[in-house]
Amino acid sequence: MKAAIYTRKSKFTEEGESIENQINMCIKYADNILGITDYEVYEDEGFSGGNIDRPQFKKLMRDIKTKKFTHLICYRLDRISRNVADFTTTLEILNKYECSFVSIKEQFDTSSAMGRAMMNISATFAQLERETIAERIKDNLRELSKTGRWLGGPAPMGYKSIEVENNDSKGKSRKKHILEINPNEIETIKLVFKLFIKYKSFQRVSRELEKNGIYSRSGTVFSRELVKQAISNPIYVIADKQLFEYLKSNGAELHEENKINGKFGAMPYNRRKENGSFAPISSWIVSVGDHPGIVDSATWIECQHIQNDIKLIVSNRQCTSEHALLSGLVICGHCGASMAPRKQTNKLSNGTKTLYRYYTCNLKNKSATRCDNKALNAYDAEDYVVNKIKSTTQEDIMKLYLSSKERSDIKFTNNKTIEKLKNQIKGNEKSISSLIRKVSTLDETVESQYLIQKNYESEILKLSVENKQLDNKIIELENQNENISDLRKDLSDITELYENFKKFYDYTESFEDKKRLIRSVVKFVVWDSDNEKLDIIPVGSSLQRSDFGNLAFRSKEQRN
Structure with missing residues (x-):
């Protein structure tokens, strides 16, 4: 046992x-x-x-x-x-x-x-x-919503959080945070709503902002997700009866309607689920805040209708991934990001419509300037992969893998590195224990010792973070070793998988079963549009998806 x-x-x-x-x-x-x-x-x-x-x-x-x-x-x-x-x-x-x-x-x-x-x-x-x-x-x-107060934390773009003091009902001084307009950001928020109504696309708004040199507060690209978050956030909308009627019709719980004056913005609560994702409007608790609104209710509601139309279009499509044999397998050869299946219907000059399927880089989908890899034609790619698997011989299978000696060398080197990393972790743990003992003997009321304590605590945190990084590296090397061991032991089984693919693929009617047959022998594929090259990485290969992640942001010359 x-x-x-x-x-x-x-x-x-x-x-x-x-x-x-x-x-x-x-x-x-x-x-x-x-x-x-x-x-x-x-x-x-x-x-x-x-x-x-x-x-x-x-x-x-x-x-x-x-x-x-x-x-x-x-x-x-x-x-x-x-x-x-x-x-x-x-x-x-x-x-x-x-x-x-x-x-x-x-x-x-x-x-x-x-x-x-x-x-x-x-x-x-x-x-x-x-x-x-x-x-x-x-x-x-629910009780806090009756106050309409901002609960603290980073203010949404377009606002700044200000700490103020006031007296409660018992006359005791209390601190709270309120939102004020940030003059450096308010025009950006207004532009986001304006562009979204014009283009009806999160991605298009993101590209227009980047084209005009407009970035997020942190200086990064104003991604489609940031656009979506801004459009969806009711904190920007001026609270009025029209807004409250819309929210009520969508199941939101409303408070403080008597505070509506055509100036204050809505203050939402309970907008996130326990897992951190955004909750539907039916879960929201909304009150009238003490902050000025930025966009009128008609604009905000129109944007929500556009969002709903986008969701409806997506849900009415047959799921794209259900028609993409390589869904989840394609890696961008320029930046290392995954490539997602997409489709569109093109109208030909004679009036007939044709369906076009392709795979596009997820990083490029977020920002066109961050990756220059072109889309991969889904039909050509899927035919290529299937035919390549069918034509694979036993000799080809053997060539796909490293020799036993090369793999043994890799595993030996990995084990040495793992041992070294574990010793480094043990050394860090001893240092952490020593620092903790030192902290426990200090008197934090003495200024000089208080500063020493802060330095110790900073060093403890630094060593803890380093240990976590070392742990992740060990896991990565151990996983690589497992791949090597499994391959040496199961090479005959993998050969059998190729034979099964050749026997059953053409006679398999279920789309999901076809995908499973492909995944039984293909670990992932890498697309490079510059060289029009699609590399198939087989199951059992020591290559990992993360091996292609370091290509991100390289120029064409660097990649070549």
């Missing part, structure tokens, strides 16, 4: 169950209760349990799918995930690959039916508690 030990902590801190404490408790449980002395540790420090997008957790799941472990041990249920859906999905994977799950604190073990049932009940109650907290937060926002 072999156990995987998984630990997670949201941020670097000496309080609570530290990563080290979690590991020690899991090791003791494995040894004393399960009788397992063979184990491997996976650590994610600085990652939230709100989702499972964590590097070490992903690696753990990959290893479990190879049936590397008989048990997964963690200190507490929420170390895996605080989301019931994610947790349930994880349990299904564990069950499928015959890996028992043990949670020490809750004393759950999925090797028994009762353990599985109790674990699901516990996870459900934990989510119920989180939803109750979320409802309380919404109640608080």
Whole structure:
């Protein structure tokens, strides 16, 4: 038997169950209760349990799918995930690959039916508690909305946040933040709305702003996402009855309508979901703010209608990716970004319409000046890839991979580098522990010692960030080593995949099955319009998508 030990902590801190404490408790449980002395540790420090997008957790799941472990041990249920859906999905994977799950604190073990049932009940109650907290937060926002106040944080473009003091109902002095017009940015916001009504395209507005030398507050390109955020934000609109009627018809909760005076802007609350994405209008709580509005309600509402029309056009199309055999596989050979499938209908001179499908660089979609790679004809690309796979011989397959000696050399070098990086991490951890001990002995009331403490804390943070970067590098090298090992072991299986492709592709009717057949042998493809070259990177290759990311922003001469 072999156990995987998984630990997670949201941020670097000496309080609570530290990563080290979690590991020690899991090791003791494995040894004393399960009788397992063979184990491997996976650590994610600085990652939230709100989702499972964590590097070490992903690696753990990959290893479990190879049936590397008989048990997964963690200190507490929420170390895996605080989301019931994610947790349930994880349990299904564990069950499928015959890996028992043990949670020490809750004393759950999925090797028994009762353990599985109790674990699901516990996870459900934990989510119920989180939803109750979320409802309380919404109640608080509802009360705050009655004040129309700005809750602080970076002001949206077009405004600046000013701290002011006033007295509450008990005469006690309180600080709050209010929004004032930023004269350097207000014209940009007005222009964004004007251009959007003219062009009815987020991307076109972004390009027009860049063409005219107008950038975001941070000096970066005013991307289509920034345009969309500005257009969607009701904070810019002057609150009036027309606006409130529109918001009410879309399900928003409204307050302080009596403050409408044709000058103040709307103040929205609860515009984001728990996962950070933007919520629909039906989830908003909107009041009349104390700040001046920038655009009139008719303009803002017209922009929302245009947005809805854009969404309708997209939803009424048959999903583009469902007709793109290489969806998710195409990489831009100029900047390393993914290339997304798109389509448009062109009208010919004789009046007939023809569908044109292509793949375009996502970076270029955001800003035309950031990448000069031309679109890839989808029909030609898909035919080329399919025919190339069909014509692949056994000799070709062998040539696609590095020789055993070359791969052994790569793995040997990687292992040496990993060992060096781990030693560097250990050295940093010792330095961090030493600095923490020094901080604990300082008297922060003494000015000179207070400054020393700040320097220590800054150094601790610097070392912690460096360790996280080193961890990511180790993960990258370990993944590369895994690719090498898997290839050497499964070369005959990969040959069989090519044979299956040749046998079944032409007789497969399901579009999704055709995509799966392609993905069984193609890792990704790289398009370079300068040389009109489409490179196919096969499954098992040591090349990663990230290997092409360093091409970003290179000139044509540098790429060649």
